[in-house]
Amino acid sequence: MTAAALKRPRDCSFAPGDWDVLARFWYPVAFAADIGAAPVAVRLLDERLVVYRAGARVVVARDLCIHRGVPLSIGSVQGDEIVCRYHGLRFGPDGFCRAIPSEPGAVPTERMRIQVFPVVERYGLIWTSLDPEADPARIPVFPEWDDPEFDQILPPSIDIAGAAGRQCEGFLDVAHFAFVHQNTFADPNNPVVPSYAVSRREDGVLVSDYISDVANIPHGMAEPVPVPEGFLWRRLFEVQFPFFPRLTIFFPEGLRLCLFNCATPVSARITRLFVPIARNFDRGGDLASVYDFNRRVFEEDRAIVETQYPEDLPLDLMAEAHIRADRASIAYRRGLKELGLGRAYTA
Ligand code: FES
Ligand SMILES: [Fe+2]
Structure with a gap:
């Protein structure tokens, strides 16, 4: 578990210290059966998240395009990429931008990435944590x-x-x-x-x-x-x-x-x-x-x-x-x- 400070959502309803503690745990955010190629918007600890299946894997990302702040959950998934509804930027499952349609051939910079979170599918549910270094061994057992x-x-x-x-x-x-x-x-x-x-x-x-x-x-x-x-x-x-x-x-x-x-x-x-x-x-x-x-x-x-x-x-x-x-x-x-x-x- 990292001691690094996680970034609290702007409209956080928790006291800052409480959010910092809770954000390090794993939580289920959706039924696995509900997650397909259509992006689904969920919230966890006030963070807006988008959940979707990119090919074989499930992605949980911040529901926010880093270009102009549009929720990615109103976009679409094509192959293993999520495509923003506004200007069509495409992001891979690792969060990195792969294509900018208005600039064919451009190589997106490192900065052009959406934040993705750890994901585990368990008990028929999609589990995630807002801590990028959260250990899956800490998912509650059943x-x-x-x-x-x-x-x-x-x-x-x-x-x-x-x-x-x-x-x-x-x-x-x-x-x-x-x-x-x-x-x-x-x-x-x-x-x-x-x-x-x-x-x-x-x-x-x-x-x-x-x-x-x-x-x-x-x-x-x-x-x-x-x-x-x-x-x-x-x-x-x-x-x-x-x-x-x-x-x-x-x-x-x-x-x-x-x-x-x-x-x-x-x-x-x-x-x-x-x-x-x-x-x-x-x-x-x-x-x-x-x-x-x-x-x-x-x-x-x-x-x-x-x-x-x-x-x-x-x-x-x-x-x-x-x-x-x-x-x-x-x-x-x-x-x-x-x-x-x-x-x-x-x-
Ligand atoms: S806001 Fe997402 S591509 Fe512009
Ligand atoms: Fe009861």
Whole structure:
């Protein structure tokens, strides 16, 4: 990882110090299946990016022609080049300008290049980092995605008018089930949160034994296997900083459902949520109901996250009051603070 300063976007909505920390991580910005030869505009940490396939490889570049500031996403891709809509300058996958149509035969200078970013296609998503030297080994892990015993499922993304930190903390919050999710899976008469263990990992937080009788069966839907009377559900949360908590829910008979919550900070106030899922039951089963259940649960959360104030997750532990069920979120807040975040996050 480089210590060199990265260039913040002009209209950056993060406190400068926070942006500098967050910009060094990898984030998913698009579904791999959505990226073809047509350029797609996305945003990450307020940076405008264009994503496209140049031949066999995916390119993520600043969505800005260095000639006169036109977004390249309104241009086209021809072969492995992106062509600007305004004066037709052509850029290769390394970002260098290859041709200036108004000057046939001219050799573009080194200066005539667009900024390209590292790209990795993983879990059906396009991952990038604004740090040109970001190490792909730091992309958050999701082991079940590559496990042949599991089906891999990629529901549509969800856009949230809220901060990624707030959304992720909500994903770890087990005290809200009975209140927010009573129409989907929880029981309004079962609000008690049993004690659970929390520990720190080098790159995140582990909530290892949240064991309760709150089932994870959608209301009105069949159980994938018979659930014995009195069955206790174990939930394992593995958070990878900054915004990648993974939840494994243990069903009877060794069945597991794994949800990988990837909260991409479009800006300090907008989050695009990708949730790749893996499960070793209902193999080859109906995906429409999975998409629908997933969307309804995350919409229930979205409705809350969009109301929270301050919008940023307060990392000063004195800023909000805590209850015993919050031990996971307290560890999460501490961990984010240790990354060097803090200014806007204590707003
Ligand atoms: S603005 Fe892109 S070629 Fe002129
Ligand atoms: Fe929730």
